[in-house]
Structure formats: C-alpha cells, structure tokens
Amino acid sequence: GAGVSQTPSNKVTEKGKYVELRCDPISGHTALYWYRQSLGQGPEFLIYFQGTGAADDSGLPNDRFFAVRPEGSVSTLKIQRTERGDSAVYLCASSLNPRGTGELFFGEGSRLTVL
Amino acid sequence: GESVGLHLPTLSVQEGDNSIINCAYSNSASDYFIWYKQESGKGPQFIIDIRSNMDKRQGQRVTVLLNKTVKHLSLQIAATQPGDSAVYFCAELRDYKLSFGAGTTVTVRA
Numbered sequence: 001g002a003g004v005s006q007t008p009s010n011k012v013t014e015k016g017k018y019v020e021l022r023c024d025p026i027s028g029h030t031a032l033y034w035y036r037q038s039l040g041q042g043p044e045f046l047i048y049f050q051g052t053g054a055a056d057d058s059g060l061p062n063d064r065f066f067a068v069r070p071e072g073s074v075s076t077l078k079i080q081r082t083e084r085g086d087s088a089v090y091l092c093a094s095s096l097n098p099r100g101t102g103e104l105f106f107g108e109g110s111r112l113t114v115l
Numbered sequence: 116g117e118s119v120g121l122h123l124p125t126l127s128v129q130e131g132d133n134s135i136i137n138c139a140y141s142n143s144a145s146d147y148f149i150w151y152k153q154e155s156g157k158g159p160q161f162i163i164d165i166r167s168n169m170d171k172r173q174g175q176r177v178t179v180l181l182n183k184t185v186k187h188l189s190l191q192i193a194a195t196q197p198g199d200s201a202v203y204f205c206a207e208l209r210d211y212k213l214s215f216g217a218g219t220t221v222t223v224r225a
Contacts, residue, residue: 031211035215040217042204042206042217042218043204043215099210102148102164102207103161108157
C-alpha cells in the first residue's frame with residue numbers, strides 16, 4: 001500500500017501477557033518512529049530507527065518494551081508482561097528525511113487494551 | 116516535561132468562519148515547528164510546517180505564524196469547513212525527533 005500499515009488495529013490482552021505490534025512503513029523510508037498516544041494526549045515518542053539500528057530509544061518507558069527492525073523496513077514493537085497502564089494507541093510513523101521539515105507519515109495505530 | 120503546549124483544549128467554530136489555534140512553546144532550539152491534524156481513529160496528518168528562522172508561512176487555506184519573541188505558534192484556517200473538525204497538535208522538531216503538545220479539539224458548527 002501507499003501508506004504506513006500497522007497491525008493489529010486492535011489488540012485486547014490480559015495483564016502479564018506478551019504483545020507484538022507490527023509496522024510496515026512507506027517503501028524507501030529509512031526513518032521509522034514509534035509513538036504512544038493515551039486518550040486526550042498528544043503522541044509521546046518511544047523510539048527512532050534509522051535503517052536497521054535504533055538511533056534513539058530514550059522514550060521507551062522501561063525494559064519491558066523493545067523494538068526491532070531487522071531488515072530496515074518492517075518494525076515490531078514488543079511488550080513483555082503487559083500492565084494496565086500500557087493501554088494506549090501505539091502509532092508508527094516513517095519519514096524519508098528525518099532531519100528535514102518534520103513531515104512524518106503516520107499509520108492509523110494499534111489500539112492496545114490490557115485488562 | 117513537555118516543551119510544546121496549546122492554550123485551549125477545545126474550539127468551536129461556525130462553518131465559513133476563520134479558525135485560530137494557538138500554541139506556546141518553551142524550547143528555542145527547535146529546527147521546525149509543525150501542525151498536525153488528527154481525525155478520530157486515524158493517525159496524525161501533516162498540515163504545514165515553519166522553519167524556526169521564519170515568521171509566517173502560507174499553505175492552502177492555512178497560515179502558520181511563529182512569534183519567537185513570545186514563543187508562540189498559531190495556525191489559522193480560512194473558511195472553516197466541516198471536514199476541518201479534528202484534533203490539532205503543534206509539534207516541534209529538534210534534530211530528528213518530533214515532540215507533540217496536548218492538542219486542541221476543533222468542532223465546526225453547521
């Protein structure tokens with residue numbers, strides 16, 4: 001497709017379970033971001049990839065969160081031992097030029113609900 | 116804490132009127148300031164940006180104003196339409212990282 005694709009669109013899980021969220025960026029975009037958005041708030045930065053490497057993971061809240069991008073395209077955000085506070089919409093975005101004008105292309109997000 | 120924030124969480128506008136959405140920022144080192152629009156159930160969508168060394172930039176029906184003296188950013192939407200109803204976020208870009216404020220919900224009245 002032409003845009004950023006995220007799956008699943010909705011995920012309901014139980015406290016303590018493991019979750020994976022997938023992002024397929026726009027073809028050719030080397031920069032990939034994960035953001036988290038809680039209800040009524042702006043997106044909060046989690047991690048930034050340039051190519052295959054995580055250039056900045058300073059936004060990951062703790063070591064239960066991990067993200068990979070092994071081939072420089074698709075990325076997976078992994079959350080271990082989920083907690084109710086992890087419930088949010090997880091947004092992925094990609095960009096052709098990360099040091100450009102700030103135009104990121106966002107997916108529609110994966111809504112995570114932890115019961 | 117956040118370095119970008121908005122003055123008002125909600126704005127109600129009559130269709131056809133102009134809208135003005137405001138944002139205050141605290142970080143003077145940002146490279147660009149950007150406005151995003153987010154419709155319900157969708158990801159944020161880029162509207163317009165302005166480089167930190169500019170004070171005004173116009174797009175299609177939108178104008179962004181940057182006042183560095185008082186660290187204020189605004190988005191003006193001309194002839195507001197029902198499709199403009201959404202949450203609007205200002206954001207700042209420093210290096211590669213985009214930081215968002217909390218958002219203003221704009222509702223357009225018919």
